[in-house]
Amino acid sequence: MPNGAEIIERAVNEFQRVQAHMKNAKRENAVETYAELKKDYKSLKVVLNSLGVNLTDIDEIKE
Numbered sequence: 001m002p003n004g005a006e007i008i009e010r011a012v013n014e015f016q017r018v019q020a021h022m023k024n025a026k027r028e029n030a031v032e033t034y035a036e037l038k039k040d041y042k043s044l045k046v047v048l049n050s051l052g053v054n055l056t057d058i059d060e061i062k063e
């Protein structure tokens with residue numbers, strides 16, 4: 001079973017991955033893809049906030 005640090009690390013990595021895909025989707029004007037990724041982005045943001053992670057430096061989208 002993963003410990004708290006491993007859970008946070010995985011969530012942060014996933015958050016950064018989703019943000020990278022969101023930036024690509026926006027640049028390519030892939031509106032539907034961006035909207036779907038935004039759902040994942042918001043969910044991950046809630047999880048990370050609940051785990052006490054400060055998103056100030058890693059949240060590049062800020063939506």
